[in-house]
Structures are given as C-alpha cells and as structure tokens.
Amino acid sequence: MGFKKDFIWGAATASYQIEGAACEDGKGPSVWDRFSHEPGKVLEGHTGDIACDHCHRFREDVALMKEMGVKNYRFSISWPRLLPEGTGEVNARGLAFYDALIDCLIENGIRPIVTLFHWDYPSALQARGGWENPESPQWFLRYATLCAERYGDRVKDFITFNEPQCFIGLGCCTGVHAPGYVLPPSATIPMSHHVLLAHGLTVRMLRDRVPGVRVGYAPCGDPRIPKSARPEDIEAARKAYFSTPADAAGWPFSVAWWSDPALLGRYPEDGLRHFAQYLPHGWQADLTAICQPLDYYCQNIYSGRVVRAADNAQGYEEVMQPVGHPKTAIQWPVTPDALYWGPKFLYERYRTPFMISENGMSCHDVVSLDGKVHDPQRQDYMHRYLRAFRRAAEDGVDACGYLAWSLLDNFEWAQGYTERFGLVYVDYQTQQRIVKDSFHWYKTVMERNGENL
Ligand code: GCO
Numbered sequence: 001m002g003f004k005k006d007f008i009w010g011a012a013t014a015s016y017q018i019e020g021a022a023c024e025d026g027k028g029p030s031v032w033d034r035f036s037h038e039p040g041k042v043l044e045g046h047t048g049d050i051a052c053d054h055c056h057r058f059r060e061d062v063a064l065m066k067e068m069g070v071k072n073y074r075f076s077i078s079w080p081r082l083l084p085e086g087t088g089e090v091n092a093r094g095l096a097f098y099d100a101l102i103d104c105l106i107e108n109g110i111r112p113i114v115t116l117f118h119w120d121y122p123s124a125l126q127a128r129g130g131w132e133n134p135e136s137p138q139w140f141l142r143y144a145t146l147c148a149e150r151y152g153d154r155v156k157d158f159i160t161f162n163e164p165q166c167f168i169g170l171g172c173c174t175g176v177h178a179p180g181y182v183l184p185p186s187a188t189i190p191m192s193h194h195v196l197l198a199h200g201l202t203v204r205m206l207r208d209r210v211p212g213v214r215v216g217y218a219p220c221g222d223p224r225i226p227k228s229a230r231p232e233d234i235e236a237a238r239k240a241y242f243s244t245p246a247d248a249a250g251w252p253f254s255v256a257w258w259s260d261p262a263l264l265g266r267y268p269e270d271g272l273r274h275f276a277q278y279l280p281h282g283w284q285a286d287l288t289a290i291c292q293p294l295d296y297y298c299q300n301i302y303s304g305r306v307v308r309a310a311d312n313a314q315g316y317e318e319v320m321q322p323v324g325h326p327k328t329a330i331q332w333p334v335t336p337d338a339l340y341w342g343p344k345f346l347y348e349r350y351r352t353p354f355m356i357s358e359n360g361m362s363c364h365d366v367v368s369l370d371g372k373v374h375d376p377q378r379q380d381y382m383h384r385y386l387r388a389f390r391r392a393a394e395d396g397v398d399a400c401g402y403l404a405w406s407l408l409d410n411f412e413w414a415q416g417y418t419e420r421f422g423l424v425y426v427d428y429q430t431q432q433r434i435v436k437d438s439f440h441w442y443k444t445v446m447e448r449n450g451e452n453l
Helices: 031-036 054-068 092-107 136-151 164-173 185-209 231-241 255-264 269-278 283-290 338-350 376-394 413-418 437-447
Strands: 008-012 072-076 111-117 157-162 214-218 224-226 296-300 305-309 316-319 354-359 399-405 424-427 432-435
Touching: 008 111, 008 354, 008 437, 054 092, 054 432, 054 437, 072 157, 072 399, 092 111, 092 136, 111 136, 136 157, 136 185, 157 164, 157 185, 164 185, 185 214, 185 255, 185 269, 185 283, 214 354, 224 231, 224 338, 231 305, 231 316, 231 338, 255 283, 255 338, 296 338, 296 399, 338 354, 338 376, 354 376, 376 399, 376 437
Parallel strands: 008 072, 008 399, 072 111, 111 157, 157 214, 214 296, 224 305, 296 354, 354 399
Antiparallel strands: 305 316, 424 432
16 A cells, blocks of 8 residues: 555645745735834844745755756745735736746656745735735635636646635734734634635636636644544544634634535634624625635644543543653644544545645754755654554545655744754755765655655
C-alpha cells in the first residue's frame, strides 16, 4: 500500500511571507504592511518589506525547487499587488510578476497551486470595513475572477482561502495578527459568513471559467487525538474536534464552523446555538452558494491535542502533555498522530479527497562550521508525521497530497523572522540561500513516493 501513484508532493509558501517588494511596482498596501509597521506588533519590529526578496529572486528559488525535485508548488497571490485598491484599477506590473513566476514554474516542470488569499488583505478595503462589509464577498469574487482569467490558462489548481480561523480569529478576535482588532462575535460572525460566501462564489466561478480546474480550501484547527484506542476516547476526540466553542476568542478555531457550511451545506448545531443571532439576515439562503463540491479538502496541520472521555457536561476533557514532551522551536508540541486522526476524522465527515496543504517544523537552525545547515529534528518530525499520514491512507482516507511548509525560511507573522520553517535556510543579511539537510531527505521521499518512510 502506501501513498497513491498520483499523490501530490510539494512545498508551500505565501506572498507576504516571502515576496518583499512591499511598495514596489505599483503594489498597494495590505493590512500586513500596515500592521507590521506598527510598533510592538511583530517581534523585534520585523516587517515583510524585503522578506526573502522573492520578487527579485524567484528564478533562483524555482531553480532550488527543481533541484529538490518539487513537482507541485503552492504559493499565494497578493491581492493588493494586482489590485492596489482592492477593487477597480488593475496593476499591470503586479499581473506580470505572477505571469513570470508561473511561466518559470511550468518551464521547470513544476505545477503551480495558487492560494488566492493567504492573509494580505488590501488596506483600502479594510478601510471600508473589510470582511464585515456585506459587499466583501463580491470584492473577493472580482479579484478571484481576475486571477482566473489571467492565469487560468496555465494554473489549474486553486485554493480559495488559507486558514480563515487565523485571519478572522487572530486578526479580528484576539488582535495578535493584522488588522489587529479585538471584536465581539456580533462583528466577527458576519465576517465568517462573508468569507464562506466568498469561498463558495469563487469555487463556482472557477469551475465556469477555468477548464479542467481543481479547487481546494485550506482551513486549519488542531486535530484531537484520542488518549487511547478505547471507543469512548475516540468518540470524545471526534466530538471535541468538531465542537464550536461559545467564547469570543475560541469559536474562530472551530473546524466545523468553517467547514460544515462549505462541505455539508449547514452550520454546526452547537455553533448556531451560540451565534445564529449574529449571522447576517437571510444567511440560510446563502448556504447553497457556499456549499460547492471541492476536488480536495485541505488542512494545514502542525500539532494536535490529546483528549479522553470524561464524566462532565461535554463528555470529554483535554489531557496535558507530560513534562518534557518534545516541542518545536515555536513551542508547538510534536504530535505525529495528528496526521493520522486529523485526516481520518475529516475524511469521515467530509468525504472529499484530503490534502495536507502545510506541515513542517520550526527549528533553531544555524549555519554550522562546515557551512551547512543540519536539521535532523525537522527530518525526524516530517518522517514521523508522514508515517502517520500514510497510516491514515492505508486505513481508507483518500489522501491526495502533502505540501511541506515551507520551501524557504520566511516571515512568520507576529514572530517575524525568529522562527525558521524552511527546507532552505535564508540569510536575511545577504539573501543567500543554503539548502538544509532536510531538503536532500525530502527529495528522496518525493522521488520514491514515500516508500522509504
Ligand atoms: C499558518 C500559515 C503559514 C504559517 C505556518 C507556520 O499556518 O499560520 O498558513 O503562513 O507560516 O503555518 O505557522
């Protein structure tokens, strides 16, 4: 058994995290440009102004991908690079940048997988209320249509949204990400509905305009791992995983709230009990547009939480990791079973081919005396997680792909450049790229379709 023959192996990045050229060639500001320049918002005052300077060095980066044997590359388009005001005037130089990138990928035998939105929302639209504005789904649809019409001849794989949990949850509920708001559910629940509607309208538009398109959606949410193989614990984990918390900062991290409408055509019952009163008038009528068949349902998964059955009102409780449990540099627990239970529960519920659209590890990478970057922890992390994912595939999950996060070290949002997730090390002073040991290892995994795991 193992991974299927046409399994999609690759690597991922996102525009604001790597591109740089923040104010060049007619690009408009995004909420991340604004936020990262506000004192105290990003660790050590880092910004994405230059990042990995990918806009100027993309040919070198594509050459690295080719060397690694990457056949599929997920990257995102910066909305304000194409539409500086978010709507209206199109920036020809922005369009040309992605033309050149896409052409270069294709010339090198790499299939582009385009994420339409990975958080760099146009500031001009934020000033008009952003996702709270009932017009926001149409703004997004117009931007997405521009992408489809311009790139759809060469790009056949599109992912609508990356982690709405984060750009609404961290961006507008807890305020630790751009745009940095702390708002109550009366403001944020309508946002979620508008994002979901934008998603559905976009899936439909892509099917109409891009022949042979494959469409995905990439939310997130920590999988719940049953404490034991006892059926009660498995049921407890399933229940916890798909629950929607009632609190203002907790609900955005729900898996079901963001996925049930898109894949099952309904909001989860517990979520409705807490929040139905805040959904925009007539929300029920939008569900048909929101629920569109997907070619793959993606999730970004890094770690999970252990749950067991409990004699309390909700029927489950979280189990803390024991003292000394391994963690990544960013302090996320290493829990390979997340890539078994997450896909298993998700596939069981949504019955759509499943892809890991991000998984990887931040390490304290350094250039050693020998001039190389040795990262055995990353290799071990990916090895364990991929084994768990393979086990899920062998247990019946239609596992269709795995994209490593990330190709390059990059701007890790509120953590700035202090976290390194790349398979390629970036020296931010010189912009020199140094391939890490894991780069060579991952190459062999992709080449052998995971048979050496
Ligand atoms: C996310 C984003 C990525 C991150 C990565 C590591 O999951 O937060 O999709 O942009 O860089 O996940 O945190």
